[in-house]
Amino acid sequence: xxxxxxxxxxxxxxxxxxxxxxxxxxxxxxxxxxxxxxxxxxxxxxxxxxxxxxxxxxxxxxxxxxxxxxxxxxxxxxxxxxxxxxxxxxxxxxxxxxxxxxxxxxxxxxxxxxxxxxxxxxxxxxxxxxxxxxxxxxxxxxxxxxxxxxxxxxxxxxxxxxxxxxxxxxxxxxxxxxxxxxxxxxxxxxxxxxxxxxxxxxxxxxxxxxxxxxxxxxxxxxxxxxxxxxxxxxxxx
Numbered sequence: 001x002x003x004x005x006x007x008x009x010x011x012x013x014x015x016x017x018x019x020x021x022x023x024x025x026x027x028x029x030x031x032x033x034x035x036x037x038x039x040x041x042x043x044x045x046x047x048x049x050x051x052x053x054x055x056x057x058x059x060x061x062x063x064x065x066x067x068x069x070x071x072x073x074x075x076x077x078x079x080x081x082x083x084x085x086x087x088x089x090x091x092x093x094x095x096x097x098x099x100x101x102x103x104x105x106x107x108x109x110x111x112x113x114x115x116x117x118x119x120x121x122x123x124x125x126x127x128x129x130x131x132x133x134x135x136x137x138x139x140x141x142x143x144x145x146x147x148x149x150x151x152x153x154x155x156x157x158x159x160x161x162x163x164x165x166x167x168x169x170x171x172x173x174x175x176x177x178x179x180x181x182x183x184x185x186x187x188x189x190x191x192x193x194x195x196x197x198x199x200x201x202x203x204x205x206x207x208x209x210x211x212x213x214x215x216x217x218x219x220x221x222x223x224x225x226x227x228x229x230x231x232x233x234x235x236x237x
Contacts, residue, residue, distance in 0.1 A: 004031050018160045022055045029130050032145050038129040041161050062108035074101040081117035081127050087146050089114040109133035116149045118157050126157035173216035182209040184235045187226045
């Protein structure tokens with residue numbers, strides 16, 4: 001079994017700068033006899049279009065083509081990984097409906113490999129892809145290395161995704177226990193009058209708390225405040 005370079009491992013888990021973390025991950029991928037490593041992070045924000053971040057050591061020409069021609073829409077491995085956390089091995093059969101994409105990827109050295117995804121509790125997603133121009137990926141190799149790729153996916157997600165999240169999201173709003181209770185019951189579909197009855201409060205007090213959480217979350221309305229609170233784990237979905 002191939003062994004990872006312990007120095008690269010230690011430096012990776014000790015690093016916090018996204019590009020440096022990724023560069024170290026490239027070395028670990030190459031320790032597994034792969035040439036290329038790609039990382040796609042999709043961050044889901046409440047009431048906003050998802051934010052995408054791409055890292056790779058792919059050939060520059062392929063990266064430019066992928067972005068210019070919206071190849072992400074034809075990337076069958078990425079599309080399948082969006083709804084599955086099983087490793088998706090690249091093959092001619094996988095790209096049967098988009099042969100031009102497959103042809104162009106192979107021309108740039110991305111012929112053999114697989115894509116592994118991770119979906120966290122906040123609906124953020126990371127996809128790690130490892131590839132090489134020669135040497136088909138067999139079942140024995142997949143079984144041997146899939147665990148390492150999965151670990152790599154989790155680690156990159158933990159470090160790099162959290163880095164971008166910290167810059168996208170304002171500090172966590174501080175809410176009182178009563179405000180969270182009001183939000184929880186509101187998220188369950190209860191009206192202000194219902195919540196007032198459940199919590200033995202006046203309806204005006206419930207509305208006061210609702211206005212407060214709308215302000216603290218910088219939401220447009222109660223529904224937006226509930227969505228933001230759920231995305232940040234302040235209340236359960």
